[in-house]
Amino acid sequence: MTTASQIVLLLVVLTDFAVLGTTRMRTCIRAVAVQGFLLGTLPVLLASQLSVHAVGLAVGTVAVKAVALPWFLAWAIREASVRREVEPLVGYIASLLLGAAALALSFAIAAHLPLPALKEPLIVPVSLATLIIGLLVLVTRRKAITQVLGYLMLENGIYLFGLTQTERVPFLLEIGVLLDVFVAVFIMGIVVFHINREFDSLDSARLAELKD
Amino acid sequence: MTPGAFASLAALLLVAPALPGIATKTKSVLTGRRGAPVLQLYYDLWKLVRKGVVYSTTTTWVFRVGPVVVLGSLLVAALFLPLDGRAAPAHFAGDLVAFAAALALGRFALVLAGLDTGSSFEGMGASREVTVATFAEPALFLCFIALVLATGDLSLSGMLGAPLAAAWPHAGASLTLVGISLFVLLLAECSRVPIDDPATHLELTMIHEVIVLDHSGPDLALILYGSALKLALFGALVVEVFVPRAALAAPVAVVVLVAGLGAVAAGVGVVESIMARLRLDRVPQLLVGASALALVGIILLLR
Secondary structure: OOOHHHHHHHHHHHHHHHHHHOOEHHHHHHHHHHHHHHHHHHHHHHOOOOOHHHHHHHHHHHHHHHHHHHHHHHHHHHHHOOOOEOOEOOOHHHHHHHHHHHHHHHHHHHHHOOOOOOOOOOHHHHHHHHHHHHHHHHHHEOEHHHHHHHHHHHHHHHHHHHHOOOOOOOHHHHHHHHHHHHHHHHHHHHHHHHHHHHHOOOEHHHHHHOOO | OOHHHHHHHHHHHHHOOHHHHHHHHHHHHHOOOOOOOOOHHHHHHHHHHOOOOOOOOOOOHHHHHHHHHHHHHHHHHHHHOOOOOOOOOOOOOOHHHHHHHHHHHHHHHHHHHHHHOOOHHHHHHHHHHHHHHHHHHHHHHHHHHHHHHHHOOOOHHHHHOHHHHHHHHHHHHHHHHHHHHHHHHHHHHOOOOOOOOOOOOOHHHOOHHHHOOOOOHHHHHHHHHHHHHHHHHHHHHHHHHHOOOOOOOHHHHHHHHHHHHHHHHHHHHHHHHHOOOOOHHHHHHHHHHHHHHHHHHHHHHHO
């Protein structure tokens, strides 16, 4: 059966591809925001009954991943007034094909993982795919901001994988992870801002020139 | 041919010229203009049919045959589509390749006719048209492969007919992806906005329009009707993927098809109003994206 959670997971995959395929940084940030929102709805959709735990996690996730972080990244772009194009090291078409390959790979891996029976079997391959694609974005995009986006997607993949264990992991731990990510991105944003002020560019390749 | 199949084919051929009109009208309304009447293309066709033909002295029989082959191949392709939601007038295992081949033949004839004029503009348009096709065709086949996997049937009549309705509950996600991918393909194949601009008047930026610059009179009418029919064919593909009509009575199925075509044309108009045309080197990216969508659909089915 096609359930609401399956559709949400599918949309998560589509946002992965959207980040790989778009040329504009702002669109990338929006795609990651949408992904954050979709991830936020999942705990509620997956919960067997509506608990405070699930709703709290959903609200926290949406607030951090869909509102606070995207807003902050958009602010960093505006303040640093960087060029709006993504500037990939690997072309967009190659990225899309690599993304498709990553998806196929994650389905293959998920089929062989010795996991206990899950309520939503699609969640494991999607989490692996998001993780790999996040890594791809992290590695193949030149700008520091897009690397932060890649890190966020990587974390989204881990979060998705954590959802398979959502009944067992304590609420505080999940909120703690969320807070960690928030702080990490906040620091990255400030670092990005300062990189830009020092070098007049967010090109991370130029950081290699730092020598004593 | 059953009466239902005949009626739906007749309906498709009849409403086809209205679809570009609906798209243009939607675009006009959304951008605050009044726009041309929806039936404009019918008037244009009627006007062109009554006119004489002018042939450039550099052209050969290739140029004259072009428009006829374009329309003929599209009519053949239409025969393979189960327009009434049950069975097409012609069907056999593997007719999806024949469908794609008929479309490719039409494009080949159009491109040859363009090249035959010896005009550099039309040569440029021909090269662009073929470039777009190179990326669109794999996506079309990936969509078909996903449909074959979902329904287990190798003919278009099977994979868009009754087995499709049975496949929706367990393969809905993949079929949605295939439908979206087919809609992007429609935009590419029928030269609509993010890929090509049908309203453009600058030869340098045209893709499809520039190839037909030298056609006139009834020849141009054939080509214009062919373009409208191609839009209707791809629209029908999208409608059939999203709305399996095998369980509906034959007259209702025809009405649903026509309504669906209108909705697809309006959707094209909406896309044209909210999107700018893509730079030419970004077009392959969009089409590879469409292929990736279909590929995700296939992966979901193979799991």
